[in-house]
Amino acid sequence: MSPGTRVLFVAGDDRPGWVAAALESDAAGFLGTDARAEDLARAVESARSGKAYYSPAAARVVADLMTGRIPSFTGRERQVLALLCRGLSSKEIGRALGLAPKSVEAHRARMMRKARVSSAPGLVRYALEQGLCRA
DSSP states (O other), X not given: OOTTOOOEEEESSOOHHHHHHHHHTTOSEEEETTXXXXXXXXXXXXXXXXXXEEOHHHHHHHHHHHHTSSOOOOHHHHHHHHXXXXXXXXXXXXXXXXXXXXXXXXXXXXXXXHHTOSSHHHHHHHHHHHTSSOO
């Protein structure tokens, strides 16, 4: 892809994990599959002019992410979460990421606090619901 190429995310829904991924990748916009032709035309025109376009539902998610109503995870936390969703133990995650198991546990505890859940299975369920990992 050439350096000036702009990317629009089109996803099946507006779950925070997908919208956050679009934001973090500096995408030119985000549309759900329920977007109308006019929305797509607006998004393409915005991308051409160097602006971002987020569907109304995605824009609400962006606002929630920015205000902290929906927690955002750091890059390392998302790496740990992805491996946790695959069923790996703290020791296995640590080995895969070059971290001590205690560091993995600290990341998990921080994510649980942010997501307001009290267990690792609850964190995985939260991640699935928010589109942060796949089943």
